[in-house]
Amino acid sequence: MTRKIIENKAQCKKCQDIIQSKSTIELKRCSCGSIAVDGGLDYIKRLGNLDDIIELTKYEGDEIMAEEKVEYCTCEKLERVYTDMDDFGYWNVCDLCGKIVENTYEYFDELND
Ligand SMILES: [Zn+2]
Ligand SMILES: [Zn+2]
Numbered sequence: 001m002t003r004k005i006i007e008n009k010a011q012c013k014k015c016q017d018i019i020q021s022k023s024t025i026e027l028k029r030c031s032c033g034s035i036a037v038d039g040g041l042d043y044i045k046r047l048g049n050l051d052d053i054i055e056l057t058k059y060e061g062d063e064i065m066a067e068e069k070v071e072y073c074t075c076e077k078l079e080r081v082y083t084d085m086d087d088f089g090y091w092n093v094c095d096l097c098g099k100i101v102e103n104t105y106e107y108f109d110e111l112n113d
Helices: 062-067 108-112
Strands: 005-007 009-012 018-020 035-038 045-048 053-055 081-085 089-094
Antiparallel strands (some): 009 018, 035 045
């Protein structure tokens, strides 16, 4: 399965330029001329010195995959937990492994109502 390209871009290790190809026939070269990107959102094409390329291409679904990486506590017994919070709510964190205890997230709003 080919994943959909959202951003076709790369950075040059030599001149630090970030170059992006936005359409199929738009060839972009970095300022030192070492690398070039092409292909837009249809395919990834790299030209020049491939060793100088830092790949920055983003694919559809990358963000979702990152979210799924959240690891929950799998300890058999919850000995001690502490409370952690962000702007929206709070949750329990296992003191033993330092991971989030699943299904303990509470929104602040629910308390105020
Ligand atoms: Zn360059
Ligand atoms: Zn744990």
